[in-house]
Amino acid sequence: MEKDIAIIGTGFLSAAGRGLEAFYRQINEGMPEGSVLTDFDPDQYLGNKGLRFVANSTKLYCNVAFQAIEAANLTEAVAQNPDGFGLYDGSELSFVDEVFEFDLTAKVQGPDYVSPMKAPNILGNASASYMAIRAGITGPNFSVSGGAAGSLQAIDMAVLHLQEAQTEYGIVGATDGDCALHDILQRGEKRKTTLKPAPAFGAAFALTTVENARAGGHHIYATIKQVASGQRLGFEENHEVLLRLMEDILKQGGRRKEIDGIVLGGAHTFETSKLIEELWWDFDMDHAKIHLPERLFGICDNNAGSLGLLYAMGLSGNRIEKTSVKSLRSCLIGVVDRLGYASMILVSF
Amino acid sequence: MKRVVITGIGVISPLGNDKETFWSNLLLGTSGIRKMTKLPLEKYQGNMLAAEVSWTDTEEDLKDCGLATRYAIAAAQESLRDAGLPTTFKGGNQHGVIIGTTNANQDVMDRTLDTFNIIEKNQDWPIEAQAMFTHMRPIEISTTVSRALNLGGPSVVIPTACAAGNYAIGTACSLIKSGRAKLMLAGGADGFNRSCYTTFYRLGGMTQEDCRPFDKNRTGMVVGEGAGMLVLEELEHALARGAHIYGEVKGYGITCDAYHRVAPDPEGKGASRAMEAAIKRSNILTSEIDLISAHGTGTPANDSQEVNALSQIFGEDLERIPVSALKSMLGHCMGAASALEAIAVILTL
Numbered sequence: 048m049e050k051d052i053a054i055i056g057t058g059f060l061s062a063a064g065r066g067l068e069a070f071y072r073q074i075n076e077g078m079p080e081g082s083v084l085t086d087f088d089p090d091q092y093l094g095n096k097g098l099r100f101v102a103n104s105t106k107l108y109c110n111v112a113f114q115a116i117e118a119a120n121l122t123e124a125v126a127q128n129p130d131g132f133g134l135y136d137g138s139e140l141s142f143v144d145e146v147f148e149f150d151l152t153a154k155v156q157g158p159d160y161v162s163p164m165k166a167p168n169i170l171g172n173a174s175a176s177y178m179a180i181r182a183g184i185t186g187p188n189f190s191v192s193g194g195a196a197g198s199l200q201a202i203d204m205a206v207l208h209l210q211e212a213q214t215e216y217g218i219v220g221a222t223d224g225d226c227a228l229h230d231i232l233q234r235g236e237k238r239k240t241t242l243k244p245a246p247a248f249g250a251a252f253a254l255t256t257v258e259n260a261r262a263g264g265h266h267i268y269a270t271i272k273q274v275a276s277g278q279r280l281g282f283e284e285n286h287e288v289l290l291r292l293m294e295d296i297l298k299q300g301g302r303r304k305e306i307d308g309i310v311l312g313g314a315h316t317f318e319t320s321k322l323i324e325e326l327w328w329d330f331d332m333d334h335a336k337i338h339l340p341e342r343l344f345g346i347c348d349n350n351a352g353s354l355g356l357l358y359a360m361g362l363s364g365n366r367i368e369k370t371s372v373k374s375l376r377s378c379l380i381g382v383v384d385r386l387g388y389a390s391m392i393l394v395s396f
Numbered sequence: 397m398k399r400v401v402i403t404g405i406g407v408i409s410p411l412g413n414d415k416e417t418f419w420s421n422l423l424l425g426t427s428g429i430r431k432m433t434k435l436p437l438e439k440y441q442g443n444m445l446a447a448e449v450s451w452t453d454t455e456e457d458l459k460d461c462g463l464a465t466r467y468a469i470a471a472a473q474e475s476l477r478d479a480g481l482p483t484t485f486k487g488g489n490q491h492g493v494i495i496g497t498t499n500a501n502q503d504v505m506d507r508t509l510d511t512f513n514i515i516e517k518n519q520d521w522p523i524e525a526q527a528m529f530t531h532m533r534p535i536e537i538s539t540t541v542s543r544a545l546n547l548g549g550p551s552v553v554i555p556t557a558c559a560a561g562n563y564a565i566g567t568a569c570s571l572i573k574s575g576r577a578k579l580m581l582a583g584g585a586d587g588f589n590r591s592c593y594t595t596f597y598r599l600g601g602m603t604q605e606d607c608r609p610f611d612k613n614r615t616g617m618v619v620g621e622g623a624g625m626l627v628l629e630e631l632e633h634a635l636a637r638g639a640h641i642y643g644e645v646k647g648y649g650i651t652c653d654a655y656h657r658v659a660p661d662p663e664g665k666g667a668s669r670a671m672e673a674a675i676k677r678s679n680i681l682t683s684e685i686d687l688i689s690a691h692g693t694g695t696p697a698n699d700s701q702e703v704n705a706l707s708q709i710f711g712e713d714l715e716r717i718p719v720s721a722l723k724s725m726l727g728h729c730m731g732a733a734s735a736l737e738a739i740a741v742i743l744t745l
Contacts, residue, residue, distance in 0.1 A: 130651070130669065139535055146591060148517065150505050153594045155515050157439050163598035167657040169591050171500065171534060171555025179654040185666065188652035189563070192500065192534035192553040200552065207570050213650075213673075227518075232533070235526030275576075277489050278542035278551040291548070295489050386539040388551050 048299070052206050052271040053260035054394075056119025056253030058111035058220065059357065062246060065089060065114065070250075070357050074343055075368040083225065084247040090114065093181060100164040101177060104141030107222045108174035109181060111251035115218055116182070119253035119265060124216065125182055133187035133214040136175040137201030137221035138349045139194050144226040145169055174222070186214050194384030195313045196276075197221055198250070199352030203274045203390055205254050215259060220251030221350045229348060236385060238346070240315035245345030250353035268360055272377075272393045273299045279387025285317035289381050290325055292391040296379065301393045303332060305377040310338045310359050312351025312382035313389075335379075336372055338362070343369060352390065355380040363396035400569045403639040404479025404627030405739045406471035406583075410447035410620050410727055413470070415478060418736075419743050427725045429607060429618050434588045440597060443604040447620030447727025448588055458540070460528060462501025463587020465537045467623035467732070472541050472581050479627040479639060481579075485546045492549030492577050493541045494568045495625075496560025496584040497731035500534035500553065503589035508532075537585060549577050558691065558728070559650070560584050561624060561735030566648035568628045578633045583735035585623035592730065593619050599658060601695050609692030609721035610699050617693040620727025624735030626742075642742045646680060649673025659697055664705030667691075671709045682710055685717060689741045692721025693728055 059066055062082035063073035087106035092113040098106065112134065116122055125132055145168035152161045167173050172190040179188050187208055193200030198221035205217030225247040233244060260267050275295040279288040289311070297303055309326070311319075319337065327333040340358040341347060347354055361367040363375040381391035407414060410428025411421040421428070431437070432446035453466050472493065476483050485491050508514065512525040521529070538551040550571055554563045561584030568582035586592075596602045596619055603616035634641055651673065653666025660666070675682060688710075690702055699721075706714055722737055729736055 129654070134652070139533065143532075146502060146505055149594070150502070150509060150591045151514070151517065153590050154506075154509055158594040158597055159441070161594050161598050163595075163600075163658075166595040166599060169502070169595065170498065170557055172557060173657075176652065177657065179652045180656065183654055185652050185654050185669070187650040188556065188654075189650070190555050192555055194533065194535045197535075204552075204567070207567070207574065210574060211570060228529075231521050231526050231529055234521075234523075235528075235530040275489065276550045276552075277548050278492070278539060280487050280546055280548050281543060282487075288548075291489065384535065384539075386533070386535055387543070388535060388539050 048210060048273055050210055051257040052209055052254050053257045053267045054252050054269045055255055055260050055265040055267060056115040056121065057268065058114025058118065058251035060107060060110050061248035071361055071366045074358065074361065078246055102142060102145050102168040102173060104138065104222050104224050105174040105177045107249040108136055108138065108220050109178045111249040112178050112218050112220045115251040115253040121216060121253060125184060128215065129183050129185040131186060131215035132184045133189060133205060133208050133217045134175045134178055134184050135201040135205045135217055135219040136190040137193060137197035138174065139192040139197050140229065140348060141222045141224050142168055142171065142173055143228040147228050193388055193390060194386060195347055195349065195351040196382040196384050196388055196390040197349045199382050199390035199392060200276060202352065202392060203276055206271060206274050209254060209256055215255060217254040218251060219254060220249060221353055222249040223247060223347050223350045238315060240346065242315060242341060243345045245347045248350065250350055250357060269394045269396055272395055273301050274392050276390040285383045285387060286322040288387060288389045289322065289383055289391065292381060292389055293330065293379060296391060296393050306332065306335050306379055308338060308359065308362060308372065308375045308378040309335050310340060310355040310378060310380045312341055312347060312355050313384055314339045314341060315346060316383055316385050351382040352380060355382065359394060398573045399631040400572045400628050400645045401631050401634050402626050402642045402645065402742055403629050403634050404475040404481065405742060406474030406478060406625040407736065407739060408449055408451055408467040408471045409622040409729065409736055410449055411725060413451045414474060422725060422740060429727050435590055435593060445618045446588065447618055449621050460531050461536065461540060462504045462531055463621065464497055464501050464585040465540050467587060468495055468537050468541050468585035468625065469544055471583065471623040471625040472545060475581060475625040475627050483545055487546055487548040489549045490578040491547045492551055493538050493547050493581040494550065494552040494554065494564040495538050496554045496556060496564040496735065497534060497537060498557045498560060498586050499589055499592045499730060500555060501532045501536060502591050503587045504529065504532040506590045558730065558733055560731040561733060561738065562648065563650060565626060565645065565735065565738060566650060569645045569648060572628060572630050579627065579629045581625050582628055583623065583625035584732040586621055586730035586732050588621040603694060607694040607724050607727065609694045609724055614694045614696060614699060616695050617723065618727040620729040622729040622732045622736060624732050624739050626738065643745050647674050647677030649677065660701045662701050664701040664708065667702060667705035668708040671705065682713055687741060687744060688717055688719045689737045690719050690721045692723055694723055
């Protein structure tokens with residue numbers, strides 16, 4: 048990439064709490080038994096008025112996006128330069144319960160009984176567009192439907208705009224919800240795994256160019272060096288599309304010997320032993336330890352990339368207890384969705 | 397800087413399902429707006445209109461997919477044939493697809509609820525219903541196109557409502573300019589569904605007469621459906637294979653008015669900033685522009701803000717530049733709208 052991209056702020060919310068400390072607590076100690084996320088904006092960024100018709104997934108997205116803005120000390124910058132900020136949402140199906148209720152009402156009771164106030168909730172860009180209104184952000188407003196790889200795909204799009212100087216800052220978030228329709232979808236997919244779905248959580252990151260981060264005196268949590276994405280083809284298995292992206296990133300200039308960690312999401316969709324074998328024999332990367340944080344956290348529908356990035360940040364800062372890894376210099380974070388779409392980034396610390 | 401050209405187009409629309417029929421109907425002023433047939437008329441009050449696609453695919457393995465997916469594949473295949481390219485690629489990361497959508501595959505929700513007579517929120521879903529429901533995922537649109545055509549590069553679905561087709565074309569252009577891809581299929585797709593139709597019905601946005609964009613006495617929009625796909629190539633790539641070049645994507649702008657969940661900023665600030673950015677990034681003057689393809693939905697709110705936006709950018713030049721608003725013939729094809737309108741502009745050149 049022409050410009051390295053810095054992560055300068057983070058946001059996290061789950062039933063375990065808010066902020067990075069809550070994330071580490073959840074990873075290290077697990078979620079307290081019976082905990083359910085019921086307050087989707089404990090910080091009251093949105094206040095209380097006018098939220099009756101706003102979906103929980105939207106409130107959750109807004110909360111973590113505001114957290115990321117605040118953590119990066121960008122609140123003033125948003126007010127001064129709203130065009131310079133882009134908003135990105137990598138949640139594919141956070142709104143599915145809203146669509147279901149809307150459609151069910153139209154079918155059973157009739158269209159005249161559907162609340163027009165709930166109509167915005169059935170759109171895939173409901174969360175990012177509501178955040179734009181509440182934060183006054185007028186740059187690109189970008190939602191993507193990348194499934195489990197959606198949060199990485201949203202980062203990819205934010206990076207693209209930063210590279211082109213379409214934006215000065217990107218606020219990227221995604222949410223995973225506890226909703227009834229997700230359960231139905233997961234049963235329909237016949238997932239071959241004993242792992243449970245991840246509990247509801249949202250995560251967000253504030254991005255800018257390294258040059259801009261340094262000029263603004265921002266703390267840099269991690270630096271994104273390369274991005275790649277692709278689709279599994281008919282003759283490929285899911286682990287092979289990840290390897291193809293890895294090859295792409297190495298061709299772009301990623302330094303093989305410096306990569307000491309590979310954090311993967313969507314591992315329930317492929318055989319990790321096959322991936323490890325090829326990494327050793329074909330990639331000469333037996334020095335890079337593979338991490339599968341969904342084994343600790345649960346399977347993510349949208350946020351596997353966010354989870355991977357937060358986990359890698361934890362590894363680099365020696366905040367993850369259930370691992371022998373005590374530092375991380377450079378790390379590949381990749382996710383493949385059940386439908387074979389994959390996204391990968393190379394980050395350094 | 398790499399240049400991006402358009403070398404192929406594919407259409408599934410209320411005005412025909414191939415380039416030639418679509419174009420000749422536009423030239424004749426034929427309207428694709430008729431009495432709505434795809435939902436029970438008796439459930440809706442008034443003269444219910446729609447711009448429906450008349451088309452049936454024959455591919456057995458797509459029968460469970462949503463309409464957006466099926467329309468997108470058909471339009472993508474046609475665009476490749478039009479570009480003189482094979483409809484199966486050799487894989488790799490250099491060829492991809494980006495599709496904008498509003499409602500994605502929400503018709504799958506309709507079909508599942510209707511087929512299995514699901515009438516209550518907490519009702520148990522039969523296994524077959526769960527399996528059918530998995531095809532609702534928006535990501536299935538691009539992954540199915542990618543796999544059908546063996547496109548191994550970026551595979552993106554952008555659910556940014558009416559603007560989604562333009563988002564897709566712009567993003568594909570950026571990926572090619574950045575060197576991430578040599579060729580991208582980009583456009584929009586949406587299938588007729590109950591939630592979308594009911595949304596505009598309940599919001600009071602639909603006309604019960606003609607759709608008359610920019611008319612003083614306009615009374616609203618008409619819901620449509622379809623898909624428009626364009627083949628975007630790096631100029632050198634197109635020249636090397638002797639491709640017919642329809643036109644060049646010079647630049648684009650994306651913004652958000654951050655105004656209201658269902659209403660545009662009356663002053664048209666978001667739209668004017670998007671046009672301003674597109675013109676600036678294209679490095680052209682407003683005096684060089686010979687045609688403006690407007691959103692022109694036919695609703696009082698949209699068209700007046702759009703006139704304000706156009707006036708801010710073009711001033712007195714608006715007296716000279718023709719403004720087209722094809723929704724009087726095409727209806728509002730949602731995520732496909734801007735892609736189909738881009739195709740019409742290309743055919744005008």
